[in-house]
Amino acid sequence: MRVFIACLGTETNTFSPMPTGLATFAGTMLHHGDATAHPASLYSGPLLVWRRLAEARGDTVIEGLAAFAEPAGPTTRAVHEALREELLAGLRAALPLDIVLLHQHGAMVAVGEDDCEGDLLARVRDVVGPGVVVGSELDLHCHITARMVESATAIVTYKEYPHTDTEERAAELFAICAAAAEGRVRPVMAAAPLHMVGIFETTREPMRSFTDRMTAREGRDGILSISLGHGFPYGDVPDVGATLLVVADGDPAPARALAEELGREVWRMREAIAQTRVPLETALASALATDRRPTVIADVCDNAGGGAPSDSTFIVRELLARGIGDVAAGLFWDPVAVRFSIEAGEGATIDLRIGGKCGPASGDPLDLRVTVRRIIHDAEQTFGPSRNPVGDLVLVSAANGVDLVLNSIRTQVFHPDAFTQLGLDLATKRIVVVKSMHHFYAGFAQIAAQVFHVAGPGALPSDYAAMPYTKRSLPFWPAVADPHGPDGPRATIVTRSAG
Numbered sequence: 001m002r003v004f005i006a007c008l009g010t011e012t013n014t015f016s017p018m019p020t021g022l023a024t025f026a027g028t029m030l031h032h033g034d035a036t037a038h039p040a041s042l043y044s045g046p047l048l049v050w051r052r053l054a055e056a057r058g059d060t061v062i063e064g065l066a067a068f069a070e071p072a073g074p075t076t077r078a079v080h081e082a083l084r085e086e087l088l089a090g091l092r093a094a095l096p097l098d099i100v101l102l103h104q105h106g107a108m109v110a111v112g113e114d115d116c117e118g119d120l121l122a123r124v125r126d127v128v129g130p131g132v133v134v135g136s137e138l139d140l141h142c143h144i145t146a147r148m149v150e151s152a153t154a155i156v157t158y159k160e161y162p163h164t165d166t167e168e169r170a171a172e173l174f175a176i177c178a179a180a181a182e183g184r185v186r187p188v189m190a191a192a193p194l195h196m197v198g199i200f201e202t203t204r205e206p207m208r209s210f211t212d213r214m215t216a217r218e219g220r221d222g223i224l225s226i227s228l229g230h231g232f233p234y235g236d237v238p239d240v241g242a243t244l245l246v247v248a249d250g251d252p253a254p255a256r257a258l259a260e261e262l263g264r265e266v267w268r269m270r271e272a273i274a275q276t277r278v279p280l281e282t283a284l285a286s287a288l289a290t291d292r293r294p295t296v297i298a299d300v301c302d303n304a305g306g307g308a309p310s311d312s313t314f315i316v317r318e319l320l321a322r323g324i325g326d327v328a329a330g331l332f333w334d335p336v337a338v339r340f341s342i343e344a345g346e347g348a349t350i351d352l353r354i355g356g357k358c359g360p361a362s363g364d365p366l367d368l369r370v371t372v373r374r375i376i377h378d379a380e381q382t383f384g385p386s387r388n389p390v391g392d393l394v395l396v397s398a399a400n401g402v403d404l405v406l407n408s409i410r411t412q413v414f415h416p417d418a419f420t421q422l423g424l425d426l427a428t429k430r431i432v433v434v435k436s437m438h439h440f441y442a443g444f445a446q447i448a449a450q451v452f453h454v455a456g457p458g459a460l461p462s463d464y465a466a467m468p469y470t471k472r473s474l475p476f477w478p479a480v481a482d483p484h485g486p487d488g489p490r491a492t493i494v495t496r497s498a499g
């Protein structure tokens with residue numbers, strides 16, 4: 001069989017002050033047909049899985065564009081259209097095809113297009129026709145739309161947050177699509193919008209058990225795959241919110257019934273699964289009350305992975321004001337401060353302006369006398385099986401054991417090696433501040449005495465009821481107590497009966 005693989009995505013925070021253009025794609029991932037010739041990153045990992053599985057079956061793999069941008073504001077119209085057309089040109093050149101596999105995000109917005117994934121899937125369907133299997137793997141922070149469901153043969157989202165299962169889900173999608181191409185299954189889909197907006201961690205109960213229950217229901221009674229799209233709160237689009245999606249074999253009725261059953265289950269858990277964020281004061285009081293080290297404080301509101309600048313100074317400013325020492329904090333995306341540090345060189349003591357540069361949500365810059373301790377050019381950090389670029393990485397030390405890590409490619413903290421590769425021993429720190437919403441947790445839970453997700457000021461506000469959406473026409477929780485009525489969520493998006 002002939003299999004086409006490609007990737008185009010980003011997670012768009014429509015409220016972010018930073019435009020997404022070609023440099024943001026180039027700094028994150030931009031390959032023109034040879035992504036699988038490079039080691040796996042978070043975004044190319046599924047393509048490597050698909051190539052391996054397809055070639056093991058003797059399939060011919062044709063690889064197209066692989067482009068992913070670190071989350072920020074809407075992608076410019078010119079760049080969106082150029083990348084989309086490059087992908088579609090590769091697709092046309094690859095015809096005839098049996099299977100198309102796309103790694104997308106599900107929350108990509110461009111100037112003039114609120115549903116980039118649905119737009120691309122519909123165009124792919126137009127190119128290949130109704131008989132070709134089209135599979136899409138999405139981040140779970142996705143807006144699942146009717147256009148996406150109607151255009152694809154099968155959609156599978158990540159199940160885990162932190163996203164530790166991107167390659168497992170890629171293999172699952174491959175198995176469904178290969179079976180469909182061979183005529184062994186006829187996938188149909190049903191999606192139940194839950195009209196809930198929030199952030200939901202799968203590392204704690206009751207979401208942990210629910211995620212395992214979803215997995216346990218797959219593979220029997222005609223159910224091929226179950227996904228919970230958590231939604232992405234920072235996208236002002238008509239379909240923002242969580243969605244329960246079921247892929248079944250042949251008959252849409254069981255898919256519809258299960259989407260509604262599990263959707264009601266998620267809906268009933270809504271208060272219990274919403275991410276708990278504490279005031280900074282609570283986290284600091286606890287950190288100062290214990291001898292165990294380190295207390296890890298997640299600066300969730302400045303998470304680059306949600307489209308924030310990653311240069312806000314609110315938490316470190318408070319630590320400095322209180323004279324709290326033995327602190328490590330990062331990653332501050334500050335290419336100017338990185339440049340100055342490199343120019344001064346390791347060992348130099350300089351007055352450095354750090355952070356607070358991107359807008360009001362970044363706060364005011366910190367002006368500190370620091371010593372440049374360590375510089376690593378073109379550094380990477382670990383996330384699951386992948387290695388991901390952070391650019392030039394610099395450790396600077398201020399007085400009182402306050403160590404700040406600066407970098408030149410905007411990214412959230414995924415793993416302790418973002419700090420430890422610079423020689424920092426995190427076990428000696430009273431407090432470690434990580435700019436990340438939850439992906440840090442997979443690596444830091446093992447080394448932390450305690451972990452707090454802190455609701456601070458920043459580009460990613462915590463009050464979802466107050467999100468200034470202009471495009472969502474239907475009510476959502478928590479802005480209203482119950483947008484469903486007595487019946488709960490309904491599967492309003494259902495593909496026609498297969499065959």
Ligand SMILES: [Zn+2]
Pocket residue numbers: 139140141163
């Ligand atoms: Zn995500």
